[in-house]
Amino acid sequence: MKSLVAALLAFLALAANAVTVTDDRGVAVTLREPPKRIVTLLPSLAETVCALGACDRLAGVDDYANYPEQVRRLPHVGGLDDAQIESIVALKPDVVLLSNTARALNRLQALGVPVLGFDLKTLADAKRAFGKIGQLLELRGADAAWQRIEAGVDAAARSLPPSVRGTTVYFEVSAGPYAASESSHIGELLARLGAANIVPGRLGSVPLLNPEFVVRADPQVVMVSDRDAQALLARPGWSRIRALREGRVCRFTTQQGDVIVRPGPRLAEAAQLLADCLAGRLKGGR
Structure with missing residues (x-):
């Protein structure tokens, strides 16, 4: 009887x-x-995870994770399409957090590793991830952290003069060209800043475009990584684009690009970088 009670307890x-x-x-x-x-x-x-105060619970990260600083010292176990399954299992994780479309998800699940899949395309997706990870960690503060992000985005919008509203923008995520559409978190940030994204959301979150599409749209501002900026004028017809003719091209450093393209806790900083670009005050940018 005692053993039964102990087992029940x-x-x-x-x-x-x-x-x-x-x-x-x-x-x-x-x-x-x-x-x-x-x-x-x-x-x-x-x-x-780190923004919610649980960086010390991270046992491993993907190859591109580099912020905050303590993440750099952790084991890096591959990326979206080339996750090192054996290395991940060897870390004995209690759970793996990853994209819900990652190849590793089903393989890890089959090995008995608990996995949580996230769909991170929009600001609402990022907010939901904050809530779910806070729930998983049983840590309070997810709602307050998101409110601080929202306040930061609003502050970035207020930093812009009214004359910037309606500026047509093309944001290139990577050469291809792949662009951030209205339905991406970058597109949503641009909308919050009052800019007009030339890439409609119906094309998908980050669609591959025909370069001629951008020429026809003739954006007033082009946003691109500094590693891809030099090649813009070599594209057929792009010398006719208003932004390139007038020198209104923002060249984001690798570090700035990381901030902008990641739908996570640095979204307010991302909004400020976009605002600085639109206002012509991006440091080292244009």
Whole structure:
């Protein structure tokens, strides 16, 4: 009888500590307790864990994770399409946080590793990830952290003169050209700043464009990484684009680009970089 009571008490203790989170696939994942060893396979997810005060729970990150500084010292276990499954398993994670379209998701799940898949395209997606990761970690502060982000985005918008509103913008994510559309988190930030994105959301979040599309749209401002900026004028017809003719091209450094393209806790900083570009005050930019 005593052993039965002890077993029941142990079960109740485990149940009391258990945490259940439903990921963006609609899959409910239950852990016996809040995770102490976490592997993330998206830079924005690592940044979110750290922003919520749990950087010390990270056991490994993807190859592109580089912020905050302590993340650089962690084991790096591949990327979206080339995750090192054996290395991840060897880290004995309590849970792996990754994109819900990552190849590694099903493989890890088949090996018995708990996984949470996230769909991170929009500001609403980033906000939802904050809430779910806060719930997973059983840490308060996710709502307050997001409110600070919102306040920062609003402050960036207020920093712009009214004359900037309506400026037509082309934001190139990478050569191809792949561009941030209205339905991406970058497009949503630009809209909050009053800019007009030339790439409609119906094309997808980050569509591959025909270069002629950009020539026809003739944006007033082009935003691009500094590594790709030199090649713009070599593209057929691009010398006719108003932004290139007038020198209204913002060249983001690698560090600035990381801030902007990651839908995570540095979104307010991203909004300010975009605002500085629109206002012509981006340091080292135009």
